[in-house]
Amino acid sequence: MKHRLLALAVCLFLISASGSAEAASDELWNGMVQKFITGVVNTFTGWVEIPAQTVKGYNDGFMGDTENMVVGSIAGLVEGVYHGIGRTVSGVADMGTFWAADPEDYREVGIPLDSDYAWEEGTAYEYFQPDFSEATLVPMGNKLVRGLSNSFLGVVEVPGQIAKGVNEGAYDLGIVKGIWYFLSRQAHGAKDLTTFFLPNPVETKALAFDEEYPWEALTDRLE
Numbered sequence: 001m002k003h004r005l006l007a008l009a010v011c012l013f014l015i016s017a018s019g020s021a022e023a024a025s026d027e028l029w030n031g032m033v034q035k036f037i038t039g040v041v042n043t044f045t046g047w048v049e050i051p052a053q054t055v056k057g058y059n060d061g062f063m064g065d066t067e068n069m070v071v072g073s074i075a076g077l078v079e080g081v082y083h084g085i086g087r088t089v090s091g092v093a094d095m096g097t098f099w100a101a102d103p104e105d106y107r108e109v110g111i112p113l114d115s116d117y118a119w120e121e122g123t124a125y126e127y128f129q130p131d132f133s134e135a136t137l138v139p140m141g142n143k144l145v146r147g148l149s150n151s152f153l154g155v156v157e158v159p160g161q162i163a164k165g166v167n168e169g170a171y172d173l174g175i176v177k178g179i180w181y182f183l184s185r186q187a188h189g190a191k192d193l194t195t196f197f198l199p200n201p202v203e204t205k206a207l208a209f210d211e212e213y214p215w216e217a218l219t220d221r222l223e
Helices: 002-017 019-060 069-096 132-167 171-195 216-222
Strands: none
Touching: 019 069, 069 171, 132 171, 132 216
């Protein structure tokens, strides 16, 4: 574990210090700070989802029936617990992986939380529109697939980024980016595999991966 952290620290230092990455260094460090702060906020305010969703359920009623406020409140309470767990777990994960690169976003990957922060009203997610399979099972499946690909194929980032670096005349940066991206994808893979059934924020805060999937940097060079 100590060796992995040391390798990570060296990678981040070289990325930020490299002349070819100078333009992205501010974005790198600012992203880390924003991700950590968001993680802290979501970790300690996840519980707010319980009263917030309960009130929302009372106001909206059950399944659009605004007169059925009692059942709506109960459904809101259940959803509040569900969202609260998802937000808290996402917050802990963001704090623990503030150093990692992120996917561009989580649109259509996992069940989205209603809002960026627990105290915001946001937009309630429709689990049955157009149907349960498309609205709920497909996004969960997308998150599971992303977790599997990052966990088992994240290592392909190393040769992929090296090949890209050689092509761009910066093989040294390619090496450190490959290692950093590999470690980042391992972290995201573990998180997504264990939380694919939980709701998550849609927007990410850290510097995004260059490619959506870990093998794209390599396959693009081979084409």
